Amino acid sequence: MMALRLRSALQRSGRLLQPRGAHRCLASRPLEALLPTHVRNLLGTTPPPEKVFANRELRMADVKAIGFDYDYTLASYTNALNAFIYDRAKDHLMERSHYPAIDTSYDPSFAIRGLLFDRRTGYLVKLSYARAVAQDAAFLGRRRLAPEELRRAYGPALHCDPHRVADDMSQFNDLFALSEVCLLADVVQLAVDRGIAFDASALAEDVARAISHVHISGALHDAVRGDPATYLHPIEGFESLLASLRASGKELFVLTNSPVPMLETGMKYLLGDTWRDAFDVVVASARKPKFWRRDQPFRAVSTHGYVKWSRASGRDLEKNRVLLGGSLAELSRLTGWGSEVLYVGDHVHADLREPRRQGWATAAIVRELERELDVVNTAEYKALHERSVEADQLLTRVQALGDVRGLDALEDEREAIRVQMRRSFNENFGSVFRHRADATAYAFALKQHADIYTSRLEHLLACADSTRFYPTRCRLLPHDP
Incomplete structure (x- = not known):
């Protein structure tokens, strides 16, 4: 009797340990039951498209x-700004550095953010988060490089060690850099077309100096001041x-x-x-x-x-x-x-890395995100994505059978699908955020240094003080449920 009374008291106090397996009731309990009725009713409606994405949880109410x-x-600049920088830097190369006539113009469709220029080889490359060179997204000038050329430069695994990346590669991680990337590729192509022997590092230095001159000479400011509507959204x-x-x-x-x-x-x-x-x-x-x-x-x-x-x-x-x-x-x-x-910037390294290390929350403005979301939401891309997932699943099943016959044909088909998907974003370099199944080096840095990110500043400014950002749960490793 005494034991029964003690057990009853412990149950009332909540201190009695639940029997093994009792935690299963948490899994079976509807989570919606925790919400107010008006919120449950809203769950049946179509939510607005997500505009601000979270890598880590953040409450706007906690931000002072x-x-x-x-x-x-x-300041969100138009393509006209990069075209102006390109043209003035090109003039500087011809007038001050005595380059031959450069008759090209800025091509906004050529490059993407996050590329690297190899000062040893003159190659313009895209790296994965593991520093692997993207095989079909590497150029010498305006020519796409063949796989064997890349293997000669980076070995059969197409891997760059961190010292080579730090010491021999120039990284272009903001939108200002697109004019420099384009001009650098055009100058390399000019040298190739004319049969001029060149040192890639020297060309990179000349182009960087010409770009810097446009910024520090006041020419860029004069152009924007004279016609801000042309250069600013x-x-x-x-x-x-x-x-x-x-x-x-x-x-x-x-x-x-x-x-x-x-x-x-x-x-x-x-x-x-x-x-x-x-x-x-x-x-x-x-x-x-x-x-x-x-x-x-x-x-x-x-x-x-x-x-x-x-x-x-x-x-x-x-x-x-x-x-x-x-x-x-x-x-x-x-x-x-x-x-x-909360600090908001566009350059994941110069703007966001250090303040996050100091304890600030960080937000990245990534203009390309808007177009990439438009692409992935098209019926054509969704069909390609489903086909790619189907190929991945079939490859895994066939491999598990222990019979490798047919794997080569499946891999070839999957690669053809992936090429089509990549070129939906950019014909030359694909997505800013992904190459094949891997995140790019830029996307990896964005995840590291930005707590939240969006394509436009106004999306973030429109968030109420009560807004809470929650990251989408991602599988950490293939075994993770």
């Missing part, structure tokens, strides 16, 4: 301050979206490597003359990625446009002055911000 890069984040409802974030209690700031004149031109076009009122802090000429690691004071720009000689202080923030240089450590001291910051 949101920072923005400028180029390709606040407007953001619909930009001012009201930023105001909504501030109304929810968020502090907003700009943190960019761009100089003040370039920043002023673009932001005045996007938000008007009072654009600074939309932000609590504005930092220009930040020199990322050094900004994240050094400890250096800011200098403020006076209302008359002069750089003050003294170290910037909290008083400069109160007067809404633009700050120059500085560091993350100094920004934290001036603002009191801790780790409850």
Whole structure:
């Protein structure tokens, strides 16, 4: 009797251990039962297409301050900008470096973000996350390389060791770089066509110097200032979206490597003359990625446009002055911000890697995502994807039978399907995010350094303070259920 009373008391208190197998009731209990009735009713409707994707869980309510890069984040440039950079850099090569006549023009359909230029061979390549060269996505100039050429350069596994990638390859991970990639390929092709012996590293250095000259000479700023509508995409409802974030209690700031004149031109076009009122802090000429690691004071720009000689202080923030240089450590001291910051940028390495290491949340703007989603949602691509999955499953079943006859034919068919799928994205290099069954090096970096990502800034700005981002569960390894 005493034992029964004790058992009853333990059951009421919840301290009695459940019998083996009792946990199965959790698996059988409908999860929808945990939700309010009005939410359950909404589950029967078609949800809006996902626009912001999560690599890790993030609650907007936990974010106290949101920072923005400028180029390709606040400022979304048109293809006309890369065409301008290409043409001016081409002129620089001919006029300053005495290159022969280059009669090509910028081709926005040639390259994708995330490519690498091998300064030993002159090859333009796409790498997987494991540093394997994509066999049908490698070029010398404008010529697609044959598999045997790649095997001679990188061995039968087409693998690049990390030292070679770091020491001998130039990486192009932002949209500004597409003009450089295109010009570099055209210069290599010019040398090949004319039979001119060349050192790939020297050509890469010449092109990089010419591209840099366009940025630092002021020519790019002059072009954008003279005709901002040609070079900048407007953001619909930009001012009201930023105001909504501030109304929810968020502090907003700009943190960019761009100089003040370039920043002023673009932001005045996007938000008007009072654009600074939309932000609590504005930092220009930040020199990322050094900004994240050094400890250096800011200098403020006076209302008359002069750089003050003294170290910037909290008083400069109160007067809404633009700050120059500085560091993350100094920004934290001036603002009191801790780790409850979300920083939004387009370059996964220069913009996002270091702030995430410092404890900030990060968001990436990836414009190509929009087009890639359009492609994968077409009936043609879906049919190819289903056919590819069917081929994979059949290969596994045939292999398990122990009879390899027919595997070669199936593999050939699967490769033909995959080639068609890849070229749906870009005829030359395929998807920015995937090659065959693997993530690209760029996609791997995006997963590492961005907590969330989207194709357009306005998708993120439109998220309510109550928004919670949840990642889609992915299989970690093939055995994972």
